[in-house]
Amino acid sequence: MIPFLDLRQINSPYIQELEEASLQVVRSGWYLLGESLTSFENAFSAYCEAEYCVGVANGLDAISLILKAFDFPPESEVILAANTYIATLLPVTALGLTPVLAEPDPATMLLNPELLENHITGKTRAIITTDLYGRSCEMAPILSIAEKHGIKVITDAAQAHGARYRGRRAGSMAHATAFSFYPTKNLGALGDAGAVVTSDRAVAERIRYLRNYGSLVRYQNEYQGVNSRLDEIQAAFLNIKLPYLDRDNARRKSIARRYLEEISLEEARLPPSDRIDDDVWHLFVIQYPYRDRLKQYLAEKGIQADIHYPTPIHRQNAYPNLSHLQLPVTEKLSREVLSLPLHPALTDDEVSRIIRVINLYKTAIGSQQSETSPGGRAANNLSHE
Ligand SMILES: *Cc1c(COP(=O)(O)O)cnc(C)c1O
Numbered sequence: 324m325i326p327f328l329d330l331r332q333i334n335s336p337y338i339q340e341l342e343e344a345s346l347q348v349v350r351s352g353w354y355l356l357g358e359s360l361t362s363f364e365n366a367f368s369a370y371c372e373a374e375y376c377v378g379v380a381n382g383l384d385a386i387s388l389i390l391k392a393f394d395f396p397p398e399s400e401v402i403l404a405a406n407t408y409i410a411t412l413l414p415v416t417a418l419g420l421t422p423v424l425a426e427p428d429p430a431t432m433l434l435n436p437e438l439l440e441n442h443i444t445g446k447t448r449a450i451i452t453t454d455l456y457g458r459s460c461e462m463a464p465i466l467s468i469a470e471k472h473g474i475k476v477i478t479d480a481a482q483a484h485g486a487r488y489r490g491r492r493a494g495s496m497a498h499a500t501a502f503s504f505y506p507t508k509n510l511g512a513l514g515d516a517g518a519v520v521t522s523d524r525a526v527a528e529r530i531r532y533l534r535n536y537g538s539l540v541r542y543q544n545e546y547q548g549v550n551s552r553l554d555e556i557q558a559a560f561l562n563i564k565l566p567y568l569d570r571d572n573a574r575r576k577s578i579a580r581r582y583l584e585e586i587s588l589e590e591a592r593l594p595p596s597d598r599i600d601d602d603v604w605h606l607f608v609i610q611y612p613y614r615d616r617l618k619q620y621l622a623e624k625g626i627q628a629d630i631h632y633p634t635p636i637h638r639q640n641a642y643p644n645l646s647h648l649q650l651p652v653t654e655k656l657s658r659e660v661l662s663l664p665l666h667p668a669l670t671d672d673e674v675s676r677i678i679r680v681i682n683l684y685k686t687a688i689g690s691q692q693s694e695t696s697p698g699g700r701a702a703n704n705l706s707h708e
Pocket of ligand 1: 382384408410411453455479482503504505515516517
């Protein structure tokens, strides 16, 4: 059985260092806002080639705190890609801002800059770009559109630690960038953790207050903050794993390269390969009209694939007020995307086996009955471009 991901396997190269670091924190008697956090913040901002990093409790809070720091007026509109993970949307609505869902480019599966201006109104205050699956969004046109309209660009880089776009790192381009160190991410803690990276001093400082009850000096509260701190033990783990991030991303890339070169499955659309060196391959996502059947077939052959994401955010029960939206590109993606196993601990033999098994899958068009997805919509031959 080749699991989609096995965290024990992923962390096994670091196990001794992680154990030593946890002992050190346990014995230090200092568990929050200490030296491990400061050293991680310094190391991660340098890694991202940005000025500041502020550790927070998780990726969701990172997005939320960025939005809070910008202090947009109520009912401001925030544009985001409709095919993102729900964590990009939740802070927008939680703060009473109005989400505007934009269709992604079907080839890159990322926010389509050409559609952006259609969504900009007098109330638009920000665009959130999600660097989905480990690839930076098309930042040059997005930043120039934002500048023209005087709006902020926020990046959700929870899946893109180390990704580059035209030489620049994720974290160095947007006004503020949110990272998650959820255990399955390219840089993963052993619990929850997140960070905001920015080169805007005022934003960094505001978030330093906000994450700690609006306070930098004990019992002096300058803002109505929250409790969202990245604790010392997770920071210590991240300090250990950060130096290996580039090596891990390089391993991901070499697996992605093999998938791109060797997978041959009629009617499947592979992820874009034009920026193979810059993308960090958090997930390897193919689009395939008979996705559910292929996933089942792989499972029968002992290969666990996964779906990111099976239900678009506007179709979630959590958002009945968005259910009227018609977003055909996003809806089609939700029916057709399939993530193949891809992580640094995957062996060459496993990669070979995954490729071999996929290449043996024959699409018997005609004998295919229409397939139903969790969204309840049928995918048939005609629905494929
Ligand atoms: C993981 C993830 C998040 C949320 O991160 P948490 O640390 O789990 O809160 C946000 N956005 C995207 C795109 C993610 O993949």
